[in-house]
Amino acid sequence: MIKYINNELHIEKVSFSSIAEKYGTAAYVYSKNQIINNLHAYQKALKPADGLICFACKTNSNGQILKLLAKHGAGADTVSGGEIFRALRAGFDPSKIVFAGVGKTAEEIEYALKAKILMFNVESFEELEVINKIAGRLKVKAKIAFRINPNVDPDTHSYIVTGKKGTKFGIPYEEAFEAYLIASKMKNIIPVSIHTHIGSQITDVAPFKLAAKKIKKLADDIENAGIKLEYINCGGGLGIDYSGEDPAPKPKRLMDEIFSIFGKGKKFIFEPGRSIIGNAGHLLAKVIYRKISGDKNFLITDAAMNDLIRPTLYEAYHDIVPVKKTNAKKVKTDVVGPICESGDFMGKDRMLPVLDQGELLLVKCAGAYGAAMSSEYNSRPLLPEILVDGNKAALIRKRATYESLLLNEI
Numbered sequence: 001m002i003k004y005i006n007n008e009l010h011i012e013k014v015s016f017s018s019i020a021e022k023y024g025t026a027a028y029v030y031s032k033n034q035i036i037n038n039l040h041a042y043q044k045a046l047k048p049a050d051g052l053i054c055f056a057c058k059t060n061s062n063g064q065i066l067k068l069l070a071k072h073g074a075g076a077d078t079v080s081g082g083e084i085f086r087a088l089r090a091g092f093d094p095s096k097i098v099f100a101g102v103g104k105t106a107e108e109i110e111y112a113l114k115a116k117i118l119m120f121n122v123e124s125f126e127e128l129e130v131i132n133k134i135a136g137r138l139k140v141k142a143k144i145a146f147r148i149n150p151n152v153d154p155d156t157h158s159y160i161v162t163g164k165k166g167t168k169f170g171i172p173y174e175e176a177f178e179a180y181l182i183a184s185k186m187k188n189i190i191p192v193s194i195h196t197h198i199g200s201q202i203t204d205v206a207p208f209k210l211a212a213k214k215i216k217k218l219a220d221d222i223e224n225a226g227i228k229l230e231y232i233n234c235g236g237g238l239g240i241d242y243s244g245e246d247p248a249p250k251p252k253r254l255m256d257e258i259f260s261i262f263g264k265g266k267k268f269i270f271e272p273g274r275s276i277i278g279n280a281g282h283l284l285a286k287v288i289y290r291k292i293s294g295d296k297n298f299l300i301t302d303a304a305m306n307d308l309i310r311p312t313l314y315e316a317y318h319d320i321v322p323v324k325k326t327n328a329k330k331v332k333t334d335v336v337g338p339i340c341e342s343g344d345f346m347g348k349d350r351m352l353p354v355l356d357q358g359e360l361l362l363v364k365c366a367g368a369y370g371a372a373m374s375s376e377y378n379s380r381p382l383l384p385e386i387l388v389d390g391n392k393a394a395l396i397r398k399r400a401t402y403e404s405l406l407l408n409e410i
């Protein structure tokens with residue numbers, strides 16, 4: 001939902017330059033209708049079966065965005081007590097909240113049980129015992145799935161591979177059947193689902209299929225042992241097209257494959273994050289200075305690695321485009337921030353037009369793991385977030401201030 005109109009880049013019907021004028025730069029800008037369309041694509045694809053599309057809140061936990069998704073029928077995939085808190089505040093029905101993570105603390109487990117969330121995606125035997133104990137004390141039954149590590153290796157950055165042997169995630173495939181038998185005998189535990197999440201930014205359905213086939217076999221064994229699995233949870237992980245040259249499968253393509261493996265008689269949970277919010281949000285930045293060092297051209301912008309750490313952390317590629325279309329000559333450019341680290345870059349060796357000081361740039365598709373992973377490193381206040389709907393732009397998070405940097409200091 002971004003395009004040039006009269007040589008000016010717009011998001012929906014609002015120009016980025018008008019947003020910069022009103023809210024300053026750098027800033028995160030989201031398209032409301034892109035978010036809704038992305039969610040609807042999943043919901044529509046789920047139609048042949050029953051179940052839930054649980055938005056992975058860790059990708060973007062802005063309250064207004066969560067509220068929008070809750071209002072449109074999404075559930076929430078959470079990974080901390082704080083995320084459950086945010087999801088409840090945003091209006092998610094607790095019976096649509098699932099809770100994953102390898103290190104749920106006793107406090108978080110108690111909080112989740114009291115909130116009456118749908119289920120825990122349990123990642124270890126020790127965690128299972130703690131849930132059982134706390135549920136007993138609270139006199140409630142805890143519904144669980146085990147997160148299974150199916151030992152498949154998707155082709156993605158090693159930091160975001162999670163379903164391979166030797167990663168910290170889930171219960172090893174070989175131990176999973178036994179785990180269900182143990183859980184089914186525990187007094188305060190009800191196993192209701194089986195879960196897997198193999199990684200993130202996966203642009204090929206093959207590893208999802210491979211994982212689903214393994215999970216199907218396990219699920220059959222578990223059900224044959226008399227344990228009914230109401231839900232099949234296939235996690236998230238569907239990639240998006242960051243470069244404009246690497247199209248990712250549509251949700252329907254993925255889900256049709258999953259349905260053909262499991263049949264449609266089950267309830268399904270999917271936990272998309274990136275593929276709901278990734279291409280709906282962008283980082284708007286301004287050129288502060290230009291310089292040439294060695295044979296390199298640099299654009300130094302007011303956005304930096306504290307605002308968007310993906311390029312630094314995962315060597316992730318984000319397309320970068322000028323907000324005003326120009327015929328200026330293109331030169332090989334590094335787009336960098338003001339932070340005192342060589343890893344502080346948004347993009348390297350990009351063919352970009354020679355821009356002037358003060359001109360605007362857009363770092364595209366930064367809606368997922370962008371603002372959510374930002375920090376105040378170098379004492380840079382967190383960026384504002386703006387949600388655009390048609391010809392209206394609304395501030396959904398204020399720009400932090402110098403004063404707010406000191407908020408919790410004593």
Ligand SMILES: *Cc1c(COP(=O)(O)O)cnc(C)c1O
Pocket residue numbers: 056058059077079100101197199200201235236237238271272273274275368
């Ligand atoms: C991160 C995560 C997701 C979302 O992954 P995306 O690649 O953003 O879709 C889903 N489920 C779990 C358990 C996760 O940790």
